[in-house]
Amino acid sequence: xxxxxxxLKKIDFITxxxxxxxxxxxxxxxxxxxxxxxxREGQYVKIxxxxxxxxIRVFQTKEDRxxxxxxxxxxxxxxxxxxxxxxxxxxPSQALAMTQTDILAIPSRFITQWQKQYNSxxxxxxxxxxxxxxxxxxxxxxxxxxxxDKRVIAYLAHRKSQQESTRIKISHQQLxxxxxxxxxxxxxxxxxxxxxxxxxLHRAEIELL
Amino acid sequence: xxxxxxxLKKIDFITxxxxxxxxxxxxxxxxxxxxxxxxREGQYVKIxxxxxxxxIRVFQTKEDRxxxxxxxxxxxxxxxxxxxxxxxxxxPSQALAMTQTDILAIPSRFITQWQKQYNSxxxxxxxxxxxxxxxxxxxxxxxxxxxxDKRVIAYLAHRKSQQESTRIKISHQQLxxxxxxxxxxxxxxxxxxxxxxxxxLHRAEIELL
DNA sequence: ATAAAACGGTATCAAAAGATACACAGTGTC
DNA sequence: GACACTGTGTATCTTTTGATACCGTTTTAT
Numbered sequence: 224x225x226x227x228x229x230x231l232k233k234i235d236f237i238t239x240x241x242x243x244x245x246x247x248x249x250x251x252x253x254x255x256x257x258x259x260x261x262x263r264e265g266q267y268v269k270i271x272x273x274x275x276x277x278x279i280r281v282f283q284t285k286e287d288r289x290x291x292x293x294x295x296x297x298x299x300x301x302x303x304x305x306x307x308x309x310x311x312x313x314x315p316s317q318a319l320a321m322t323q324t325d326i327l328a329i330p331s332r333f334i335t336q337w338q339k340q341y342n343s344x345x346x347x348x349x350x351x352x353x354x355x356x357x358x359x360x361x362x363x364x365x366x367x368x369x370x371x372d373k374r375v376i377a378y379l380a381h382r383k384s385q386q387e388s389t390r391i392k393i394s395h396q397q398l399x400x401x402x403x404x405x406x407x408x409x410x411x412x413x414x415x416x417x418x419x420x421x422x423x424l425h426r427a428e429i430e431l432l
Numbered sequence: 433x434x435x436x437x438x439x440l441k442k443i444d445f446i447t448x449x450x451x452x453x454x455x456x457x458x459x460x461x462x463x464x465x466x467x468x469x470x471x472r473e474g475q476y477v478k479i480x481x482x483x484x485x486x487x488i489r490v491f492q493t494k495e496d497r498x499x500x501x502x503x504x505x506x507x508x509x510x511x512x513x514x515x516x517x518x519x520x521x522x523x524p525s526q527a528l529a530m531t532q533t534d535i536l537a538i539p540s541r542f543i544t545q546w547q548k549q550y551n552s553x554x555x556x557x558x559x560x561x562x563x564x565x566x567x568x569x570x571x572x573x574x575x576x577x578x579x580x581d582k583r584v585i586a587y588l589a590h591r592k593s594q595q596e597s598t599r600i601k602i603s604h605q606q607l608x609x610x611x612x613x614x615x616x617x618x619x620x621x622x623x624x625x626x627x628x629x630x631x632x633l634h635r636a637e638i639e640l641l
Numbered sequence: 642a643t644a645a646a647a648c649g650g651t652a653t654c655a656a657a658a659g660a661t662a663c664a665c666a667g668t669g670t671c
Numbered sequence: 672g673a674c675a676c677t678g679t680g681t682a683t684c685t686t687t688t689g690a691t692a693c694c695g696t697t698t699t700a701t
Binding site for chain 2: 353366403
C-alpha cells in the first residue's frame with residue numbers, strides 16, 4: 224500500500240499546493256513486479272508515469288541489439304512517454320521494471336493543461352527533456368572517445384554511488400549489454416582490473432576496492 | 433533587408449495569428465557573417481534565436497576536440513539556447529554562423545509566457561527538444577555500431593540531400609572533424625571509395641556519382 | 642539427482658582505426 | 672620566384688576491440 228504521504232514526498236518538486244492535490248486526485252498508482260514490461264515498442268501511451276519507488280529501464284531494440292536510453296528513478300518521469308503522450312505517438316521504446324516498482328500514472332490530457340497552469344509542472348517537463356539529452360550526450364562522448372575499460376570503471380563507480388555497498392550485483396553478460404559490447408570483452412577487462420587490485424570478482428557480483 | 437513576409441513564411445508552424453504578430457513585434461532581426469561566433473561557451477543567453485536564413489553550427493569543445501551537437505536550419509531554433517534561456521543558465525556550447533545568417537531574436541522572457549498562451553509555441557518548444565534528442569540518438573547509434581566508412585557515406589548523402597549539386601565542398605580535415613576522427617582515416621576511406629567508383633575526389637571537394 | 646542454463650576464464654585470430662611520418666601538389670602572399 | 676600554408680596520398684606500426692571456440696564451475700529447474 225502506498226500512502227499519500229510517500230507520494231507527496233516524491234513530488235516535492237511540485238510547489239503549487241493546488242497542483243499537488245490535482246496530482247493525487249487524478250493520478251493512479253500502478254504496481255509492477257520485477258521484470259514486468261511496462262510499455263512495449265509501438266504501444267500508444269495514454270499515461271505519464273512518475274516513479275514513486277523502484278526503477279524502470281527504458282531501451283530500444285534494433286537487430287537483436289539493445290540500446291539503453293536511460294533509467295527512470297523515483298521522482299522522475301520517462302521522457303519517451305512524455306513525448307509520446309504529447310504528440311499522441313506510439314512509443315519508440317520499451318520500458319521494463321527492474322525491481323518491484325510503483326508508478327503514479329497521470330492521464331495524458333493533463334500534461335499540456337498543467338504546463339499552462341503551473342510553472343513547476345512546466346519546469347518538470349522541460350527539465351526531463353534537458354536531463355535526458357545531457358545524459359545521452361555524456362554517453363555519446365564516452366562511447367566516441369573513451370576506451371571500454373574506462374567506461375567499465377565509470378559504470379561501476381556510478382552504480383556504487385547509487386547504493387550503500389561496494390558490491391555490485393551484475394553478471395559480465397549484463398554489464399556487456401549495458402555498455403553495448405560483448406561478454407568476452409568485459410570478462411577480459413574485469414580480470415585485468417582484478418589483477419591490478421582494483422576489484423574482486425565474485426559470481427554475478429563485483430566488489431570494488 | 434529582411435521582409436516581414438519572409439519571416440512569416442519561416443514561422444508558418446505558428447498557427448495563432450495573434451502570436452505571429454507578437455513575434456514580429458518583439459523579435460529582432462540579427463545578421464551574422466560567415467564565421468561569426470553567435471554564442472560563446474559560458475555566455476548567458478538572453479534571446480532565443482529562430483533562424484530565418486543561413487545555418488548555425490552548435491558544438492562543444494573539450495580537450496581540443498570538437499563535439500558537434502547539431503545544425504540549426506531555417507525555421508528551427510537552438511535547443512541549447514532554449515534551455516539556457518529557460519533556466520537562465522550559461523550556454524554549455526558554442527554557436528557559429530556557417531554562412532551569412534539572419535536570425536529572429538526573441539527575448540527570453542516570452543518563452544514561458546507564450547508556452548502558456550499558445551499551443552503551437554509550446555509544440556515548437558517540445559518538438560525542438562525531442563528532435564534534437566532523436567538526432568543525437570541516431571548519431572550515437574551510428575558511432576556505436578557502424579564503421580566509419582558507412583558514416584562517411586551517410587554524411588555525404590545527407591549533405592547532398594541538402595543541396596542541388598552532387599559536389600560537396602569539404603576538405604578531408606573538416607570531414608574528419610565532423611565525424612570525430614582523423615584526416616588520415618578519412619583520406620584512406622575516400623580514396624577507397626574513389627577506387628570503387630562511388631565518387632571522385634577534387635581539391636577540398638567531393639563529387640558523388 | 643540429473644540435465645540444462647547461466648556464469649566466467651582464456652586462447653587465438655582478424656579487423657578497424659588511430660598514430661606517426663614523409664612526400665608532394667596546389668594556392669595565396671610578398 | 673620564394674615561401675608558407677593547406678590539402679592530399681600513402682606506408683608502417685600498434686592498439687583496441689570483436690569473433691569464435693572450448694572448457695570448467697555454479698545455479699536452477701524438473
